[in-house]
Amino acid sequence: MARLPDFEAWAVFAVVADTLSFARAAEELAVSKATVSKAVSRLELRLGARLFHRTSRRLSLTEAGRTARDDAAGLLAAGEAAEARARDASEARARDASGAPRGRVRLAAPMSFGVAHLAPVLPDFLAAYPEVSVDLHLSDERVDLVGGGFDLGLRIAALPDSSLRVRRLCGVRRSLVATPAYLDRHGRPAHPEDLKAHACLGYAYLPTPDRWHFSNAADETVSIVPEGPLRANNADALAPALRAGLGLAVQPDFTIWEDLKSGRLERVMPDWQPPPIALNLVMPPGLPRPARVSALIGFLERAFSEAPWAQPEPAAQAPLPSPAEAQALT
Structure with a gap:
């Protein structure tokens, strides 16, 4: 042998x-x-x-x-x-009579969203399920759930078809925003072509970071090449420059909703929107799921479907995303 x-x-x-x-x-x-x-x-x-x-x-x-x-x-x-799959199967078979969830859940999520929105709700989950622990992995890069041994992943995207199981938690609106002071100095663009005369702050993990896509209610689509003083691979890194009035940026509502509410930021070109995205839970294929994973799924569904920035449905007039947009995992 x-x-x-x-x-x-x-x-x-x-x-x-x-x-x-x-x-x-x-x-x-x-x-x-x-x-x-x-x-x-x-x-x-x-x-x-x-x-x-x-x-x-x-x-x-x-x-x-x-x-x-x-x-x-x-x-x-x-x-x-x-080992994780075998352990999950064993725990599912040997679950005690009470059915109380127990064990570890490995969860992957985007960095900015994970810090600002996911981490603050996890204490309530852990208090409700004291025999469950969460191993949280935060990264803006795409994570291989199966290869990395993850039970769940949060992805903010318009997802393509894949072998992963997907559960949509809520819609996420993206908007072009800037400070009122910047717009007072440089003018308020009314059409995507107007952005060629503006400073644009870019996010490197967009599917096409060198091109922004917009569409309107008449199904017209316009793409522009943004130019500006800063591009970063983390949305939080753009926030200081955006709030300092150094340019405009396309941002999801979960990062800017408080700034919009307070008036620190202003939506620009409301008639032109980037392609719609959603907050999704993605899971490796296969059933049954351990009770601890099902418990976390239910908790996250409740937590984020009622978030103040959550959109219950995508905008009715928004067109389907392009193939490139569909690959976005922010």
Whole structure:
């Protein structure tokens, strides 16, 4: 029989390659530094190549280590996902008679939305379900739910078809906004073409960050190339420049609704809207879902369907998003 791969060594190597520290990897894995060192040495012996350059002050990947890093990360993620699925199935079968949800839920969400809106409601969930814990991962980059072993993800987008199960929580309006002071100085654009004369603050994770799309009630569509002093990969990073009156930006209502209510910001070109999006819960395929996951789904549905910025339905006149817009995951 062929010798099996040393999966433990591959997993340990993946963590060391990510942290570039034997000590931090040992702490993350809850094992001794010696155990980590032996696992890496074992893998190097099997591969016949050194994976790290080691000095007294620094650890860095060799060429062989860089080549092996992605494979190791994939093996670790696959193993974690397999264990999570098996554990979920076991817990679903062995749930106690009371049916009380228990265990950990891994949840992924966009950074700005997660900090401003998701994190504040989670204490109520945790108080209601004291035997459930939440492992929250915040990132504006697209997250592989299946490969990363996540139970749920929040995505703010017009989602394309996929194997993931999707539950729409609410519509999210996006608007072009600026401060009244900026508009008083530079004028209020009435048509997307007018934006060529304005400073535009851009969000890098739009599906087409170099082009903004607008449509009106007559189904006319206009695209423009925004130009301005700042583009960022996080919506919160645009807020100071926007509030300082340095330009206009397309922002979802959940980031600006209080500024609009107070008058700090003003909607611009209300007759022209960006493509509609929604706040969605996405889940890996397959049933049954553990009680803890179902409990969190129900809680988030209630919390966000009643949010002050939530739109119960997309605008009736809004056209369908373009294929590029449909790939947005902000």
